[in-house]
Amino acid sequence: MAQAFPFSAIVGQDEMKTAILIAAIDPGIGGVLVLGDRGTGKSTAVRALAALLPKMRAVVGCRYGCDPAETASHCEACAALRGSGKSHLIPVPVVDLPLGATEDRVVGALDLERALSQGVKAFEPGLLAQAHRGFLYIDEVNLLEDHLVDLLIDVAASGENVVEREGLSVRHPARFVLVGSGNPEEGELRPQLLDRFGLSVEVRTPEALADRVEVVRRRDAFEQDRAAFIERWQKDDERIRKQITAARKRLAEVTITDAVRERISALCAALGTDGLRGDLTLLRAARALAALDGDRIVGDAHIRRVAAPALRHRLRRNPLDNSGSSARVERAVAELLV
Template sequence: MQTKPVFPFTAIVGQEEMKLALLLNVVDPKIGGVMIMGDRGTGKTTTIRALVDILPSIPVVKDDVFNSHPSDPELMSYDVQQKLANHEHLPIVYKKVPMVDLPLGATEDRLCGTIDMEKALVEGIKCFEPGLLAKAHRGLLYVDEVNLLDDHLVDILLDAAASGWNTVEREGISIRHPARFVLIGSGNPEEGELRPQLLDRFGLHTAITTVKDAKLRVKIVEERSCFDRDPEAYLQRWQEAQTQLTNQIVQAQQLLPNVTIAEELQIQISQICAELDIDGLRGDIVTNRAACAHAALRASTVVEMEDIEKVIMMSLRHRLRKDPLSTMDSGERIQQIWGAVRHST
């Protein structure tokens, strides 16, 4: 089946914060996903779909519905773990990183999967029909207009994204499977924000607006027109840049475990979080993780001040809002306190 050409990630003009947030989550999925809020027609969905094309293929156990990793037990289904323990041969194939869309009307069963109770009770067999969380394992799970999604489903999504596991229980029967994915939510702020308690659990938050600069708008329109006229020629023109970015991601993923951040920088991050009166320690943790991922993207094993500057707004902006009726902070407070902390050290 011939796939529809996707606009190349490296050809997307502007929206640098959104692109960086996505790349950081790909380098380190433990950052916790990204919430992208912005006007309609600002390229949110185009950018997210383009991301998949630059991601390196992943090794999976052939015919396994959970995209199990062939050697990492944390990323394996129970059946594959058993086969590995019994020294059975595991055939390996390479496949594209999965990208799963969660429709707004999805039910809990569609998201989590279902257990066939008739087979379980009559035949004593645990027959599990995987849901979207299983299909998204080791990939991306995208929810457009996540702010319109039922809070209960958002809770399930965030729990699975944080723990890396999905548990389905029906009538005393329980099935558990790995569900490690990068959760990407997008929405239009005019249609309402997520509750602060849910928003806080997204690792990063990016706020994107319609481009105002006339020359830049012309550039965006021209690039899109070129792609629509001859997608194959356009993709060929950007192939080298796409390959370079893929290699950069692979290198960053390999480098990440060796990245270190100095204690004085960690203290500065925590000082800022304390002065901003951010609840809990999630802001501290995410800022540290994102700074390390940014350093790895630069092919460096040492976090510098510039890495923190690039990620601190995305890491903390959405954690300032404690009242559901208040508006999102533009980031001025973060910049002011960051500047004060820098100059005091």
């Protein structure tokens, strides 16, 4: 596996990096969509996440990496294994879903080698199984074929993958954080898939000359000697890794007052977001950010920082307002969070 560019060495793009860390702290937020120009570090940041995340504990021998601490599991294969009490630490999976992937490659299919050599019908897990309890990354997600979009929407909603084909009937857990990136100029996402992303981030090419120079300098140093560059940033990545671990432990202790809940809902109502998914996402994102910052109480400062990523992709088009969704969110935040 190729060595990834260190997460801590990415220049700027603070909103994107914060959103990715929030999703790592609270996977229930629903994933991250990163839209912007080519060459702005979208895929670099996601692939850097794989080396950054703390390892997770899984049942030994379970092909889906089930959590031994979960008493209720959809995985029938590891039910007996869980009783043995054996577990080990494994890397959190960050799985790429290529645009050209077949449905069998994504959901899993009959293991043809065993079927031909042994005459046994066995299931060969797909990308959804590999991504369980981790991250599923789709580059150019706005170009994903419709039948795969439908499939992802179903699995993301249920947390379970069901395969019934070629005489097989298999169901297994498939709970993952969906991360997508793309260039909005190449096409829009279907609304159903867009709604499944908890946070939506916009990235742009750095405008400041010093930032552009630093990006090129670091990338060139990485290409010249990857091992040395990674070692140089190892302490910074380790610091972020410890920050994630501490934030996960602190998350349940973070307090949200009724007054803050009211301001969150008032903000969503003022913007006219559809349904209540925006309210819930903004609340959870603000709580995860507070945990990341080491704060015990969610305040207006946390809401301000995550309001745009949580809400910008949930706004209806307003024919009387030509300003972008980000500007509308920022304006509403300025009016309601004094």
